[in-house]
């Protein structure tokens with residue numbers, strides 16, 4: 001099984017066209033230079049937040065932060081570390097009109113969160129506020145979530161969550177400030193509740209820093225009757241200390 005997943009994973013990670021604008025697309029998908037610099041996260045990782053472990057602590061093992069304070073989302077996985085290299089690619093998707101990169105990220109997530117997807121029923125992206133959607137024209141989390149749903153065979157529910165108010169940027173805020181900023185910002189519209197009730201949701205976002213946004217989304221989904229919420233992100237910060245309680 002592991003070997004089969006490995007073969008599929010290699011296929012997923014190496015799509016045929018260079019997407020990052022690098023000069024030598026010798027490694028399919030990304031230029032060799034970019035490819036080498038992305039810090040992909042491999043097992044063992046914390047089951048609760050996807051943080052890399054130095055040693056394999058066994059299936060379902062959790063880091064100290066997750067043990068101290070369980071999250072509203074049950075499990076999380078990230079495809080790579082959030083550093084200057086992955087940030088470059090993610091910003092290209094976000095601001096440089098490069099939705100094609102979303103398909104590559106979806107491939108990464110199909111691999112990194114494949115185990116979670118097997119237990120889930122629906123894929124839901126973290127929503128943008130409608131004004132932000134208007135100015136940016138697309139929601140980067142939705143662009144990743146749609147091909148991920150297709151690839152994992154799960155139902156795609158882009159309207160399951162709405163951002164009821166514009167929360168602005170989370171940047172520059174403390175962990176507590178971030179939690180306060182997004183508290184109550186998300187809700188499941190009544191018309192979507194029947195599609196969420198009793199379902200295990202795979203929530204998708206681009207970056208995980210403190211987890212405040214994902215947690216606010218997970219709370220709204222659980223309140224609407226979701227059986228559980230798992231989280232899949234393209235990149236997460238390395239330090240558990242930054243994943244503050």
Ligand SMILES: [Zn+2]
Pocket residue numbers: 046047048049050051062063064065066067
């Ligand atoms: Zn953890």
